[in-house]
Amino acid sequence: MTLQETPQVTPQVQDLLNVINGEDSRSEMQYHFGLSDRENFRKNYLQPTLAEGLIEMTIPEKPQSSKQRYRLTSRGANARKI
Template identity: 65%
Template sequence: VTPQVTPQVQELIKVLNQEMNRQEIQKELHLSDRENFRSNYLKPALESGIIEMTIPKKPNSRMQKYRLTASGIRLKDSLGYIKEGE
């Protein structure tokens, strides 16, 4: 069963191929507004369990990165997004 995700979360899934920090993801999505990114892309993806933090105990760490979870990888595959290097 594929969870319902917004078009913004689908775009996030599409560009997330490895562990990436917020700035890298925003750059890939061509987004400059940090608050828009957090509320419409990052927060819904985290809450739905599609992505996860690499340092969950320190959500505001400057070293924080994000990666797809197992369900995020399955969703990416089901949406037909090809991973880099394939």
């Protein structure tokens, strides 16, 4: 199975793509949406965006690191609508 050239993204994922600026932590991105529920943010925003290859971790070998940041991939930049 291959990734689509133009991913079909939910409004939440699209919003996340538009919020990321450089390398952001989960808490920084979550703050932009005014969401306090970390699990909701992870399930509805972060995981789908990672799964589609639209963002990537800066420390993929340590996904639970407190220093973890996320950045757009080239695919994510192409899907961005600002």
